[in-house]
Amino acid sequence: MQVTETQNEGLKRAYNITVSADELDAKVTEKLVEAQPEIEMKGFRKGKVPLPLLKKQFGQRLLGEAMQETIDGAMAEHFESTGDRPALQPQVKMTNDDWKEGDDVKVEMAYEALPEIPEVDLSGISLEKLVAKADESSVDEALANLAETAQDFKARRKGSKAKDGDQVVIDFVGKVDGEPFEGGSAEDYPLVLGSNSFIPGFEEQLVGVKAEEEKSVEVSFPEDYQAEHLAGKAAVFECTIKEVKEPVAAEVDDELAKKFGAEDLEALKGQIRERLEAEYVQASRAITKRALLDKLDELVSFDLPPSLVEAEAKQIAHQLWHEENPEVEGHDHAEVEPTDEHNKLAERRVRLGLLLAELGQRQEINVSDAEMTQSIMNQARQYPGQERQFFEFVQQNQQMQQQLRAPIFEDKVVDYIIEQAEVSEKEVSKDELQKAVEALEEE
Template identity: 65%
Template sequence: MQVTQTLNEGLKRGYSFTLTGAELEEKVTAKLTEAQPEVEIKGFRKGKVPMAILRKQFGDRILGDVLNESVDAGLKEILSTSNERPAMEPKIEMENGQDWKPGSDATFTVTYEALPEIPALDRSTLTLERLVVKAEEAAVTEALENLAKSAQNFEDRKKGTKAKDGDQVVIDFEGFLGDEPFEGGKGEEYPLVLGSGSFIPGFEEQLVGAKAGEDVEVKVSFPEQYGAAHLAGKEATFKCHVHAVKAPKPAEIDDELAKKFGAEDLAALKAQVAERLEMEYKGAARAVLKRALLDALDGKMSFELPPSLVEAEANQIAHQLWHEENPDHHGHDHGEITVTDEHKTLADRRVRLGLVLAELGRVEKIEVTDSEMTQAVMNAARQYPGQERAFFEFVKSNAQMQQQLRAPIFEDKVIDFIVAGAAVTDKEVTKEDLQKAIEALDEL
């Protein structure tokens, strides 16, 4: 097989190679000869089918296999000799493909954009700042107060007090469509917190101002998409009797509260809360550090980018942003989406950084382990309660989904590797300072 380079401009590459008719015929004959002992056709004993009949019966299919195998071998030889990796799937075409006839020479062209040579990264030249936030007493106290509210009790209000949002009303209720009660519309001594949104829209609001001992008639309309078809969109009347009006009383912040949340005592709960807060701060600070690192790499690493990758990324960015601006349009049956200079600039950055991280991960042999991948699948499956098994099977058979789950893990591992070798200084800041730094990320 004779390979000739036809294009070498920037990252664009072009090659051609020819498979002679004699070469293809030889390979077809070899495959038929290899298969002959096992072939059995009506009228001939196993292994005794004449070559002419084998060729007539299976020749075209074998020739197709030979062509595919030879083209794959040709591409492999090109990439091996050039020591290059294509940025995207190479385009392979057969010259005069529609006019080609078996027995004649077959010439193929191969075109692709090569991945650029990525400059080596000296991690020690990177200077980064890591924000550190300690869990202050005020933040711990605020978190404990929120826990106390979530564990609140309710106490009877003074007789004659009107119910207000946040109060609990203990009610009997029965629902009617016209004059007829409907199934599932009845309850006794039900503790309903006003403003909780537990009942259908409009119900709880009509109990604001009610007093213990009163009867209240509540008129509502069931939503059009209500789960029970016989009630969807219907107007209903609920006859309610208010047994009690109770005011919320947050739990005391003490050892008893701590035990409700699985801690031995209040001191242990405070330590757990402080640890959780600092983990949250650490995660936010890592996002700030990661952005600073990527900014540094973007300014430091300069090389030619494959135009096809940048174009594909710019189109994807434009498409994604269009759908974010048009959330009600879920399909792809929209008009052409214009790619702006801003999209191209962002695509340029993403492609450059993606190539840098991918190359560093390849050189340093950074990989996503099976256990890390399994954990990622489990985390994603939690979004589909009751369908976890089906989700696992979907991921198992979908290479694209596997890559979507693997990519962020790989990126984080490469980021951690770079940070480990960089000059990183810790800077202690307040929670408010960290929040401002996080908000600034969205502005960039």
């Protein structure tokens, strides 16, 4: 086998690989010898078929396989001897298109090598960690929001008209073609106007009704209504309004706490305080992580594989285009050309991605099976009732596994770097922390 370098510019590499016909023949013979003990052929005992006969019978079939294995072996040997790591899958093509059995095989291999990543003195990195505590006003604000979600209703003054958001207590009988239909009647039904829990057009017609009033509501069932015998049919609901109630926030007391699974109000406040401070910790970490990445980006400089930058820039441009055009759900639109800003951001991402990957490899940082399982379970919760199918999908999809593993790995490497850095703490208010988070989102 002969390997000749044809390009070595920056990170670009290209080689011509020649596999001799003798090498291929030896590989085919090796495969036949390996399989010979299990081969049976008429006129011969098992394992006693002569090699020349096996080669005549199966040699042509094994030639392609031998060729692929020989070329793969040559590539593996090349990367081991040079220490090169390709940024993407190498491009490999056969150059003697008129090849026939008995000829040497000539292959061209081209790739972009990953750069050498310089050492970084992590102890010289200084970071500021923002620390916020959940004060009483924040807890009270969260309690008030909870009270709104647990709203009650109280009767409006007699003669008051129902408004959107009010609750009306009604008796109703639904009829199609003048005849009541099954499931179309109820008594003392509490309906919140604007909740869209009834057929489209039903609730709007009850806005303005009063207690003790009767109202005929005329609607049509949707064409795709689940009960086929009612789909698309016009219906009249004869309603008797028994009460009109306005929404009121629940009282902030022990009863409210029990609605949310706490023993009493103090216990609920404690839970809220813990939740808020956990949110503050996450926000603070995001700010610290961004500051760390900014410092790393300033500290290191090395050549970047153009193919990685180009692919990343295209992905950024495509993603931002969809954010600006949310009405377009598919990807059958014109190609989005990256701008200089996209390319600059892509360079930063590729540089930091390669640096973090190298640091993680040097420190032997890995994502455990338990961490992957937890991540998959967290994602699966987004598909209620289909958790098992999602879990199986991820198990069978290497690309999806990589998408879930990458952010876990990155966070573990970031945690390692922060442990080596000099970190000072600064106490801030919730509002100051919020402003710092908003500043991140604007960048």
